[in-house]
Amino acid sequence: MTPPSHVAALHAPLPAADGPLPALAADALLHEELQEDERDGGPEGLSGWFPGPLVRRLLLVAVLAVAAAGALAGWLVWRAAAQDAMQRLVVQQSDEVELVSRLLASKIEQSQKVLATVAEGITPSMLESPASLEWLLQQGLPAVRFFDAMQVARKDGQLSVNLRYGQLEKASALDPAERDYLLRTLVDGKPLVSELIGTTAQDARVMFTVPLLREGRVSGAVAGVLRLQSQGLLPHSLALPARPESQLMVFTRDGIILSHPQPERVLGDVRDEPGLAEAFERWRSRGKPLSGTEDMTELRSGYVVSLSSVPMPQWMVARVTHAQAMLAPVQGVQRRAWALAAAATLAVSLLALAALVWLARPLAQLRQRAMQLLESDPAMPAPPETEAGASTWPRSAGEVDDVVHVCTRLLAHRRVHEQDSQALMRQLQAVLAHVPLGIAVTRAERVEVVSLQACRLLDYTPAELYGRDLLDLLAPASVEVGSMARQVRAQFAAHGAFDGELPLLRRDGGVQWVRAQGQLIHAGEPDRGTVWMLEDCTATRDARQQPDWKGEHDTLTMLPHRAAFEQRLRALLAARAGRDGMPAPGRAAPGLYGEEGSGVLLFLDLDHFTVINDVAGHDAGDDVLRHLARLLESEVRQMGWAARLGGDEFAVVLPGATPARGQAVAEQLRAAVQAWEPAYGGRSFTLGLSIGLVPLPAGLREVAPLVYAADMACYAAKRAGRNRVEVRRVAPQPESEGLAP
Numbered sequence: 001m002t003p004p005s006h007v008a009a010l011h012a013p014l015p016a017a018d019g020p021l022p023a024l025a026a027d028a029l030l031h032e033e034l035q036e037d038e039r040d041g042g043p044e045g046l047s048g049w050f051p052g053p054l055v056r057r058l059l060l061v062a063v064l065a066v067a068a069a070g071a072l073a074g075w076l077v078w079r080a081a082a083q084d085a086m087q088r089l090v091v092q093q094s095d096e097v098e099l100v101s102r103l104l105a106s107k108i109e110q111s112q113k114v115l116a117t118v119a120e121g122i123t124p125s126m127l128e129s130p131a132s133l134e135w136l137l138q139q140g141l142p143a144v145r146f147f148d149a150m151q152v153a154r155k156d157g158q159l160s161v162n163l164r165y166g167q168l169e170k171a172s173a174l175d176p177a178e179r180d181y182l183l184r185t186l187v188d189g190k191p192l193v194s195e196l197i198g199t200t201a202q203d204a205r206v207m208f209t210v211p212l213l214r215e216g217r218v219s220g221a222v223a224g225v226l227r228l229q230s231q232g233l234l235p236h237s238l239a240l241p242a243r244p245e246s247q248l249m250v251f252t253r254d255g256i257i258l259s260h261p262q263p264e265r266v267l268g269d270v271r272d273e274p275g276l277a278e279a280f281e282r283w284r285s286r287g288k289p290l291s292g293t294e295d296m297t298e299l300r301s302g303y304v305v306s307l308s309s310v311p312m313p314q315w316m317v318a319r320v321t322h323a324q325a326m327l328a329p330v331q332g333v334q335r336r337a338w339a340l341a342a343a344a345t346l347a348v349s350l351l352a353l354a355a356l357v358w359l360a361r362p363l364a365q366l367r368q369r370a371m372q373l374l375e376s377d378p379a380m381p382a383p384p385e386t387e388a389g390a391s392t393w394p395r396s397a398g399e400v401d402d403v404v405h406v407c408t409r410l411l412a413h414r415r416v417h418e419q420d421s422q423a424l425m426r427q428l429q430a431v432l433a434h435v436p437l438g439i440a441v442t443r444a445e446r447v448e449v450v451s452l453q454a455c456r457l458l459d460y461t462p463a464e465l466y467g468r469d470l471l472d473l474l475a476p477a478s479v480e481v482g483s484m485a486r487q488v489r490a491q492f493a494a495h496g497a498f499d500g501e502l503p504l505l506r507r508d509g510g511v512q513w514v515r516a517q518g519q520l521i522h523a524g525e526p527d528r529g530t531v532w533m534l535e536d537c538t539a540t541r542d543a544r545q546q547p548d549w550k551g552e553h554d555t556l557t558m559l560p561h562r563a564a565f566e567q568r569l570r571a572l573l574a575a576r577a578g579r580d581g582m583p584a585p586g587r588a589a590p591g592l593y594g595e596e597g598s599g600v601l602l603f604l605d606l607d608h609f610t611v612i613n614d615v616a617g618h619d620a621g622d623d624v625l626r627h628l629a630r631l632l633e634s635e636v637r638q639m640g641w642a643a644r645l646g647g648d649e650f651a652v653v654l655p656g657a658t659p660a661r662g663q664a665v666a667e668q669l670r671a672a673v674q675a676w677e678p679a680y681g682g683r684s685f686t687l688g689l690s691i692g693l694v695p696l697p698a699g700l701r702e703v704a705p706l707v708y709a710a711d712m713a714c715y716a717a718k719r720a721g722r723n724r725v726e727v728r729r730v731a732p733q734p735e736s737e738g739l740a741p
Contacts, residue, residue, distance in 0.1 A: 193208055234250060515540070607722045663693060692713025
């Protein structure tokens with residue numbers, strides 16, 4: 001096997017040192033330097049105090065540098081004062097915005113708590129008795145008066161009570177948007193805070209919903225509505241009196257203004273606000289909302305803009321201030337800064353010249369000693385060459401010996417490094433000769449290292465593959481070769497890696513389909529090379545052509561779909577129950593049902609996936625789902641299997657894993673997705689995985705409670721901040737199975 005050029009370079013001998021100068025040329029050069037020293041005063045005449053040519057040039061550079069520093073000093077002082085004043089004002093403005101955002105967050109939380117109090121007072125029997133429910137809402141619960149309107153719906157979606165401003169209205173009078181939020185709460189079983197409802201400032205309102213849960217099941221839903229400018233949300237007093245240079249605003253993530261010092265601007269667009277439009281677009285381009293403790297302050301088009309988020313309804317609080325108005329107090333500092341700069345320039349110039357002359361003394365003395373050394377033996381020949389190819393070193397106490405010691409150590413280290421490199425290369429060649437996997441290393445898409453298994457796969461010799469462009473081996477299969485090569489490069493541009501199937505052309509002209517996994521050697525540096533792993537995937541492709549396979553797999557991700565997943569999981573649970581000697585359902589042996597056995601189920605939900613769909617488009621979203629499917633498949637195929645449940649929700653089953661092992665695998669998947677930053681249209685996106693983990697209990701045969709428990713654990717992970725793993729367990733119920741904390 002002929003090694004690549006960069007590998008052969010490791011074995012190349014070190015270059016020899018330059019040869020000695022002729023003796024006559026050395027004498028002539030030495031006498032010329034001595035004569036120049038005598039004309040300049042010589043190192044002896046001034047006892048090493050007179051600076052040489054190099055020091056004189058350094059002094060000139062120092063004087064010029066001090067002059068430039070003096071010219072800039074006044075500007076720097078003024079800039080420092082302005083920045084300090086600006087920083088204090090920015091911190092004050094940021095604190096003000098954060099305070100308002102926390103106030104709004106507390107109002108939202110208070111509204112949710114009040115609604116939860118109302119929900120606790122509603123019993124299942126009241127849902128079937130509209131009269132008692134109406135009395136309770138109108139007379140029995142004082143908390144109801146906190147809301148401008150309130151609705152209660154039964155589990156079947158029928159509206160039991162529609163109370164608006166203390167008056168009962170017909171169910172048909174309910175706004176379709178409000179009805180939609182009630183239905184979503186009944187379906188999802190989760191509390192909601194609606195987006196803005198209404199088209200005018202007087203009609204604008206926000207809806208809060210809470211599910212009515214009895215024995216772990218949704219029996220209904222209750223909703224409370226607050227007008228936008230009510231005391232419970234954004235009263236007129238929240239918009240502080242407008243200052244000519246500053247405005248405080250509240251708006252939604254879509255840019256709709258909710259609170260403004262000018263009432264006519266309510267429900268307007270923030271893109272029409274001077275200074276705020278650019279900051280709003282920059283915030284949207286981040287691809288993720290500000291966290292609860294994060295704020296953003298920046299200078300845009302002459303305005304200082306501070307943003308802070310209100311997490312639950314995803315509102316934003318902004319303060320926009322004219323930068324020049326903020327800097328007005330520091331204008332008087334500028335004149336004093338120039339006076340200080342002039343004085344500082346003069347003082348620094350004098351100190352710098354004195355310090356340089358003093359610091360140059362050792363250098364002048366060193367030059368004098370070196371000239372004396374040459375003068376003592378002007379015909380001194382150059383050191384002879386040793387057998388190792390390096391010249392003998394001079395010896396002198398102090399700096400010279402230190403430098404010689406470092407150089408000899410470096411040469412010894414280089415020789416050891418060469419020996420280690422040769423041993424490592426021999427080991428690498430042995431690995432590539434025996435590893436049962438096709439491996440290739442490319443640089444600029446050219447093959448530099450290749451394993452024997454890859455050569456056997458394509459029926460080439462290593463010498464025939466060295467230097468070949470790997471994408472030149474693409475066979476003209478059912479798609480255009482150029483298009484497939486562009487897809488490979490696009491995957492690297494988007495994900496920094498490639499995982500897919502490629503048709504490669506064998507030497508005999510046949511087509512070999514391989515699963516190719518390409519990974520950059522150094523992330524973010526494609527010029528440093530790429531490692532490819534190639535596996536024969538002919539059998540996998542043939543299996544996909546079978547009707548049974550197509551009926552059980554998702555066409556986008558090629559993973560099992562939800563129905564196939566549930567069928568396979570049900571078979572696994574049945575096999576486990578039979579293997580453990582468990583009786584049929586309904587006759588579980590005491591002490592066994594509900595015990596934790598081996599195996600875990602992971603419920604995965606991709607965080608911030610909607611941002612990619614909204615910003616980069618659905619094609620990019622589909623590409624992310626395909627890449628995530630391959631990632632899950634690669635990580636767990638040796639210990640379990642993955643499936644797509646729908647949308648951006650996936651499941652992973654690890655049949656033989658303990659809960660500790662399952663949590664370690666879940667953390668590994670979460671870290672892999674967090675480190676993966678796909679890029680589309682020049683923008684990179686940050687993703688995360690919220691994972692719910694449920695151990696497979698011994699004796700359980702039903703899939704539904706297991707999947708529900710994992711879904712609720714995933715929901716808990718999202719509520720706890722996303723991009724985390726939450727563990728839940730399935731506990732037995734008298735007639736059904738529920739979620740145990």
